[in-house]
Amino acid sequence: MHSDRASLGLKIAAVGGLLFLHLPILLIFLYAFTTEDKSYQFPPPGLTTQWFGVAWNREDIWPPLYLSLWVATVATFVAMILGTLVSAAMARTSFFGREQISLLIILPIALPGVITGMSLRSAFSIMDIPFSTWTIILGHATFCIVIVYNNAVARFRRLSGGILEASADLGANSFQTFRYVLLPNLGTALLAGGMLAFALSFDEVIVTTFTAGQQSTLPIWMLQELVRPRQRPVTNVVAIVVFLATFVPILIAYYLTRGGSETAGSGK
Amino acid sequence: MTTQTPAILPERGLADRLTALFWRHPRLLLAVLLTPPLLWLGVVYLGSLAALLLQSFYSIDEFSGLVKQEFTLKTYAELFRAQNLDIIIRTLVMSAAVTIGCAVIAFPIAYYAARFAKGKWKAVFYLGVMLPLWSSYLVKVYAWKLILAKEGIITWAAEGAGLSMVLNAILSIPGIGGNSLSTSPLGTFLVFVYVWLPYMILPMQAALERVPASMLEASADLGASRAQTFRTVILPLAMPGVIAGSIFTFSLTMGDYIIPQIVGTSARFIGLAVYQLQGTAGNIPLAAAFAVVPIVIMVIYLMIAKRKGAFDAL
Numbered sequence: 001m002h003s004d005r006a007s008l009g010l011k012i013a014a015v016g017g018l019l020f021l022h023l024p025i026l027l028i029f030l031y032a033f034t035t036e037d038k039s040y041q042f043p044p045p046g047l048t049t050q051w052f053g054v055a056w057n058r059e060d061i062w063p064p065l066y067l068s069l070w071v072a073t074v075a076t077f078v079a080m081i082l083g084t085l086v087s088a089a090m091a092r093t094s095f096f097g098r099e100q101i102s103l104l105i106i107l108p109i110a111l112p113g114v115i116t117g118m119s120l121r122s123a124f125s126i127m128d129i130p131f132s133t134w135t136i137i138l139g140h141a142t143f144c145i146v147i148v149y150n151n152a153v154a155r156f157r158r159l160s161g162g163i164l165e166a167s168a169d170l171g172a173n174s175f176q177t178f179r180y181v182l183l184p185n186l187g188t189a190l191l192a193g194g195m196l197a198f199a200l201s202f203d204e205v206i207v208t209t210f211t212a213g214q215q216s217t218l219p220i221w222m223l224q225e226l227v228r229p230r231q232r233p234v235t236n237v238v239a240i241v242v243f244l245a246t247f248v249p250i251l252i253a254y255y256l257t258r259g260g261s262e263t264a265g266s267g268k
Numbered sequence: 269m270t271t272q273t274p275a276i277l278p279e280r281g282l283a284d285r286l287t288a289l290f291w292r293h294p295r296l297l298l299a300v301l302l303t304p305p306l307l308w309l310g311v312v313y314l315g316s317l318a319a320l321l322l323q324s325f326y327s328i329d330e331f332s333g334l335v336k337q338e339f340t341l342k343t344y345a346e347l348f349r350a351q352n353l354d355i356i357i358r359t360l361v362m363s364a365a366v367t368i369g370c371a372v373i374a375f376p377i378a379y380y381a382a383r384f385a386k387g388k389w390k391a392v393f394y395l396g397v398m399l400p401l402w403s404s405y406l407v408k409v410y411a412w413k414l415i416l417a418k419e420g421i422i423t424w425a426a427e428g429a430g431l432s433m434v435l436n437a438i439l440s441i442p443g444i445g446g447n448s449l450s451t452s453p454l455g456t457f458l459v460f461v462y463v464w465l466p467y468m469i470l471p472m473q474a475a476l477e478r479v480p481a482s483m484l485e486a487s488a489d490l491g492a493s494r495a496q497t498f499r500t501v502i503l504p505l506a507m508p509g510v511i512a513g514s515i516f517t518f519s520l521t522m523g524d525y526i527i528p529q530i531v532g533t534s535a536r537f538i539g540l541a542v543y544q545l546q547g548t549a550g551n552i553p554l555a556a557a558f559a560v561v562p563i564v565i566m567v568i569y570l571m572i573a574k575r576k577g578a579f580d581a582l
Contacts, residue, residue, distance in 0.1 A: 013376030024411040040417035082305040089301035112523020118559040119316035173287035
């Protein structure tokens with residue numbers, strides 16, 4: 001039969017493709033332990049754990065880390081509120097302009113980051129808004145809305161309208177229905193959306209370079225180190241931190257929404 | 269709930285009265301829900317896009333270096349200078365090459381995941397594509413700087429396998445080669461393909477999953493060979509997915525400015541031009557005009573894609 005088995009060539013190409021996606025990341029871990037800090041020599045001449053200590057004591061790493069955490073937290077919070085509201089409105093209604101609104105939500109992430117960044121930069125320049133932490137948050141929250149929206153709207157679609165009607169029939173008002181029926185059902189989807197939004201914001205660099213002014217988030221710090229390297233293994237240590245700070249939320253989001261038809265993350 | 273019966277319960281408070289109001293006027297609830305997010309997106313995002321357009325019609329005073337806030341097409345005319353046209357063409361060629369590269373590597377992965385992966389392997393393929401998609405962009409780019417460096421793992425592996433000659437021969441090809449992989453257009457291409465690959469796999473896989481198995485059986489029953497089935501049944505049905513994926517890879521490559529800055533020659537791309545013009549050069553109008561170029565190209569691209577039915581595969 002013709003369609004039962006994959007040919008060997010296809011298997012090799014598929015597994016090879018997956019390895020191509022994953023192996024490069026492992027090098028980041030290896031190079032964090034190298035004794036060579038002036039070049040990217042492979043194989044590393046020796047292995048050491050000293051760079052973790054060096055990174056810990058580097059004063060210039062902590063403020064960007066705190067800033068990134070703060071920005072990601074606030075942006076996620078704003079995006080969760082706005083994303084939930086818009087998904088509730090879009091879930092089971094049809095109205096004039098619905099298509100346009102869904103396009104508007106997706107646009108910040110569909111257009112290249114340089115456009116979003118440059119647009120915000122133009123607006124700040126025209127309105128004479130000085131760069132601050134809030135200008136960073138403004139940009140991040142804008143493109144995080146779609147992440148929360150995607151997760152929440154998929155869950156809304158799966159919820160049966162019957163439970164909301166049952167709740168109303170039993171005498172609950174809208175707010176009670178929201179608190180006791182809707183929220184428990186949406187919970188994991190919202191949490192997953194929030195996790196992904198946090199990961200996206202924590203790691204964002206392109207829009208941030210246009211909205212940060214003189215401030216550095218952790219990705220901007222990393223970018224500066226990439227352009228002008230100093231202690232290369234220290235950059236690797238930071239890269240591991242950034243990697244884990246995005247990797248862990250994504251895994252949690254996956255497990256929160258696993259089994260549903262709308263597993264988190266299939267659309268970025 | 270479909271039949272209107274008089275309320276039996278007495279109204280108890282504000283929450284109940286609001287509930288009744290929303291019940292009688294569902295549009296009101298809709299408006300309440302939509303207003304905050306639409307205000308945010310409308311003001312912050314559409315407002316910014318409008319500001320971008322506005323800026324692109326301003327110009328910069330050549331003597332004072334200040335932005336002249338008068339309507340002019342002078343800034344757009346500057347885009348057609350030879351050096352700026354070069355940037356645009358270089359960006360388009362790279363975007364097209366990256367899109368084709370991604371499609372070629374993505375197809376077997378998407379095809380296997382959609383048609384043959386079962387149970388545990390399905391999850392492996394899903395996570396295997398999703399994790400790289402979401403994991404840190406900068407970390408991924410950085411990993412390739414390590415790989416492509418002159419003293420890095422590729423040079424080492426080529427030496428070990430006795431293929432240094434081949435590597436050097438590739439690097440000496442004018443146009444794509446360079447001093448080392450990390451300072452060559454070929455390196456830039458590789459990193460682009462790597463970083464955007466998951467964006468191609470996912471829509472492709474979605475399109476392939478929708479190809480009914482019965483159709484393949486019918487094709488086989490009618491005497492088509494594997495190759496014929498692939499060419500005349502699977503590939504045309506996968507096309508919307510390929511086009512949907514190409515929207516991402518094309519648009520993302522066109523707007524990126526980090527990768528060419530870290531891996532590659534110093535030749536500029538649209539994204540890098542925008543970044544440098546708004547930053548060190550302080551020429552926001554020209555930066556804005558440059559940023560409008562990808563928007564225009566993407567709008568044309570999307571219109572063509574829509575006609576080909578690519579949006580059903582998103």
